[in-house]
Amino acid sequence: MKYFLPLLTVGSVFLSACAPTSPSAQHGQPSGGHKQGNTEASNLVVRDWSTDTEIVFSVEDDGKTFTDYGISHTKEMHLIVVRNDLQHFQHLHPERDADGIWRIPFGTPAGGTYWIYADFIEKNELPHTIRFERTLSGNRGAEGINKNFENVKTVDGYRIAFHPSVSGEEVTFRYDITNINGDKPHLEEYLGAIGHSVLISPSGDFIHTHASGEREEPMFITAPPRDPFYRAFTQFQINGKVLTVDFDWQP
Numbered sequence: 001m002k003y004f005l006p007l008l009t010v011g012s013v014f015l016s017a018c019a020p021t022s023p024s025a026q027h028g029q030p031s032g033g034h035k036q037g038n039t040e041a042s043n044l045v046v047r048d049w050s051t052d053t054e055i056v057f058s059v060e061d062d063g064k065t066f067t068d069y070g071i072s073h074t075k076e077m078h079l080i081v082v083r084n085d086l087q088h089f090q091h092l093h094p095e096r097d098a099d100g101i102w103r104i105p106f107g108t109p110a111g112g113t114y115w116i117y118a119d120f121i122e123k124n125e126l127p128h129t130i131r132f133e134r135t136l137s138g139n140r141g142a143e144g145i146n147k148n149f150e151n152v153k154t155v156d157g158y159r160i161a162f163h164p165s166v167s168g169e170e171v172t173f174r175y176d177i178t179n180i181n182g183d184k185p186h187l188e189e190y191l192g193a194i195g196h197s198v199l200i201s202p203s204g205d206f207i208h209t210h211a212s213g214e215r216e217e218p219m220f221i222t223a224p225p226r227d228p229f230y231r232a233f234t235q236f237q238i239n240g241k242v243l244t245v246d247f248d249w250q251p
């Protein structure tokens with residue numbers, strides 16, 4: 001059985017969240033596909049067979065398993081997973097089996113409803129982001145968006161300062177990263193870019209952007225988004241280790 005939810009028209013060049021999904025079916029059963037995208041012509045939907053310990057899904061195109069993936073940032077598929085209160089972010093890369101089904105073990109430190117964004121491109125480079133969701137039992141821990149507008153954080157011994165600025169039709173996020181001695185570390189390439197930043201709003205709006213600029217002064221540029229609040233989850237690689245930091249931002 002398959003559900004086709006109406007495709008939402010998108011207000012920005014990026015993505016809009018899709019409507020809340022219907023309650024998931026039993027574990028091990030397809031919970032129905034739904035779609036979201038930045039192209040109205042897309043027929044692609046996700047079919048979700050995930051369990052409590054594994055994310056399992058396929059992408060379908062008119063009932064057939066889609067396999068015509070292109071490579072985006074060194075991978076065919078990126079999964080951005082975050083609880084729907086913008087806590088517990090993960091960036092995962094599942095494996096595709098011979099039948100075109102994607103799988104990756106999945107665990108979280110807290111129960112609750114997770115948004116899973118399947119982010120990929122077709123061979124012809126058409127980008128897609130399809131969101132599906134999964135509710136996990138277990139202790140939910142501290143909940144809520146708990147906005148925090150601190151613009152300096154320390155992660156893994158690095159001090160990271162966040163400098164957003166909006167001018168006209170452009171939003172720029174600059175990051176200043178320094179080590180304990182006050183030196184700027186060398187940012188290594190991670191998944192084909194010196195920085196990855198995903199901005200997600202409480203309504204699920206999703207913007208994925210990549211760093212440009214000098215290796216020591218990463219900068220992300222995007223169009224002004226539609227929602228009044230976003231959490232920016234940003235990843236850099238230093239000395240072979242990926243560091244993830246998040247900052248809250250009001251356009």
Ligand SMILES: [Cu+2]
Pocket residue numbers: 073191195196197208209210
């Ligand atoms: Cu990225």
